[in-house]
Amino acid sequence: MNTFHSTRSTDEMLTARQAIRRGLAADGGLYVSDAITEHRIDVASLVGAPYQRIAATVLGALLPDYDEAELAQCIAEAYGEQWSDPAITPLKPLGDDYVLELFNGPTSAFKDVALQMLPRLMSRTATNAKERDERIMILTATSGDTGKAALSGFADVPGTGITVFYPQGKVSPVQKLQMTTQSGSNVTVAAVRGNFDDAQSAVKAIFADHEQARRLADEHHVVLSSANSINIGRLAPQVVYYFAAYCQLVERGDVSVGDGVEFCVPTGNFGDVLAGYYAKMLGLPVKHLIVASDRNKVLFDFLTTGTYDRKRPFYQTISPSMDILVSSNLERMLYYMADRDTRLVNMMMNDLAEEYVFETPTPLLDKIRSLFGCGWADETQVREAIGSCWNDHHYVIDPHTACGYFVMQRIPRDPATPRVLLSTASPYKFPRAVSESLGLDTTGTDFTCMDTLAKATGTTAPKALRDLEWASERFDTVIDIDHMGELVSRAAAHL
Numbered sequence: 001m002n003t004f005h006s007t008r009s010t011d012e013m014l015t016a017r018q019a020i021r022r023g024l025a026a027d028g029g030l031y032v033s034d035a036i037t038e039h040r041i042d043v044a045s046l047v048g049a050p051y052q053r054i055a056a057t058v059l060g061a062l063l064p065d066y067d068e069a070e071l072a073q074c075i076a077e078a079y080g081e082q083w084s085d086p087a088i089t090p091l092k093p094l095g096d097d098y099v100l101e102l103f104n105g106p107t108s109a110f111k112d113v114a115l116q117m118l119p120r121l122m123s124r125t126a127t128n129a130k131e132r133d134e135r136i137m138i139l140t141a142t143s144g145d146t147g148k149a150a151l152s153g154f155a156d157v158p159g160t161g162i163t164v165f166y167p168q169g170k171v172s173p174v175q176k177l178q179m180t181t182q183s184g185s186n187v188t189v190a191a192v193r194g195n196f197d198d199a200q201s202a203v204k205a206i207f208a209d210h211e212q213a214r215r216l217a218d219e220h221h222v223v224l225s226s227a228n229s230i231n232i233g234r235l236a237p238q239v240v241y242y243f244a245a246y247c248q249l250v251e252r253g254d255v256s257v258g259d260g261v262e263f264c265v266p267t268g269n270f271g272d273v274l275a276g277y278y279a280k281m282l283g284l285p286v287k288h289l290i291v292a293s294d295r296n297k298v299l300f301d302f303l304t305t306g307t308y309d310r311k312r313p314f315y316q317t318i319s320p321s322m323d324i325l326v327s328s329n330l331e332r333m334l335y336y337m338a339d340r341d342t343r344l345v346n347m348m349m350n351d352l353a354e355e356y357v358f359e360t361p362t363p364l365l366d367k368i369r370s371l372f373g374c375g376w377a378d379e380t381q382v383r384e385a386i387g388s389c390w391n392d393h394h395y396v397i398d399p400h401t402a403c404g405y406f407v408m409q410r411i412p413r414d415p416a417t418p419r420v421l422l423s424t425a426s427p428y429k430f431p432r433a434v435s436e437s438l439g440l441d442t443t444g445t446d447f448t449c450m451d452t453l454a455k456a457t458g459t460t461a462p463k464a465l466r467d468l469e470w471a472s473e474r475f476d477t478v479i480d481i482d483h484m485g486e487l488v489s490r491a492a493a494h495l
């Protein structure tokens with residue numbers, strides 16, 4: 001069962017539970033398991049099964065020390081009535097291609113798939129008396145989507161609490177309201193005077209503050225943890241929807257079990273697309289994974305040149321959840337692609353930390369490129385893609401999905417290989433940018449834009465988003481960066 005270790009060393013072997021509880025390895029590496037390729041999931045046996053049964057099979061393979069009954073309970077809670085579609089991640093035709101909708105969860109972003117599950121896995125990680133006595137406080141700095149999805153996932157989950165910091169004035173009005181109206185007795189939300197990077201750095205500093213950690217443990221029995229996508233408990237639930245997509249293609253009669261499929265994935269931290277690689281390692285016939293970036297195209301440059309270079313300007317775009325210069329989950333892909341060579345991964349990650357750049361040996365790059373394609377879209381192309389997708393298919397996409405749509409259109413289509421575009425957010429999360437792209441009138445508030453968009457396209461805004469206009473805000477705290485640690489202590493005292 002102790003099959004998890006850091007991408008940078010095999011000195012310490014952990015169970016899935018321990019890896020989820022810790023989040024990140026002490027040496028800075030990410031937890032990986034060498035047992036993954038020992039499992040081959042029998043895809044044929046899942047065709048026609050509900051999402052929940054596919055989840056039980058895939059999560060059972062990836063997190064072997066959770067027993068069947070525990071997983072079944074987590075899955076029933078995570079993928080229940082809070083989803084607006086019984087298929088959880090429905091697959092829909094889009095011209096000659098397909099779109100996999102990942103945004104039908106409670107916060108209308110794909111992060112719900114993972115963040116409805118992670119808290120349930122996390123609250124079952126205590127394995128001894130000391131841990132059973134502890135409560136876990138999740139700390140998150142957010143540029144928008146993650147904060148709300150994490151709040152929604154952790155709200156009122158026993159044994160846990162969550163504190164979210166967002167940069168004041170730097171998230172959209174809808175995103176701000178989504179967070180400040182969050183219910184739950186274990187949640188805290190605060191705006192921070194500064195930008196996202198400031199807030200993120202301060203959260204990292206709190207994690208590194210051993211003195212504060214000791215005080216929280218002694219005085220309140222609270223340990224800090226992260227809901228960031230480096231946690232293996234966040235990655236594993238995302239592997240499920242690749243299987244679910246494939247099964248839906250088979251059910252439609254559009255592929256036979258064993259046929260290759262290509263997935264095009266809007267990418268930031270490399271979590272979503274990495275889950276596709278995990279699905280392949282578990283036996284799903286994934287032919288190619290296309291990494292789609294926005295103007296922050298560090299992954300495109302890496303996949304075309306073999307050099308990962310974070311010394312570059314950062315662009316704030318209309319696809320904020322993909323505005324990332326350090327794609328943390330890439331490290332896991334490098335580990336498996338480099339035949340589990342922890343020393344090589346260590347070297348590359350040291351170079352990245354110290355020189356802000358690393359190089360990939362050519363044979364490794366060739367191997368990576370045989371599976372991972374890439375492309376990127378600038379903001380003009382994103383807006384045009386939203387327009388052309390609507391004109392050609394009468395399907396409305398958000399700016400993140402539009403990056404993927406643009407990239408997919410540019411790649412020559414092999415008629416023998418079905419292509420699936422992963423759609424990561426509801427267009428109603430970004431009603432202004434989407435309405436502008438469709439040439440609609442955008443005077444008024446974001447809620448006016450939602451109504452305009454609904455009327456023009458014959459679609460409906462998710463109720464939870466539209467109702468924010470009348471929801472009452474619970475949190476109006478605005479603090480300086482220097483006071484974030486203090487706020488965490490106060491929140492911990494009330495857990």
Ligand SMILES: *Cc1c(COP(=O)(O)O)cnc(C)c1O
Nearest residue numbers: 267268269270271272321400424
């Ligand atoms: C987080 C996010 C992404 C990027 O996903 P990664 O796992 O970070 O690659 C894309 N689109 C939306 C809407 C997101 O919230």
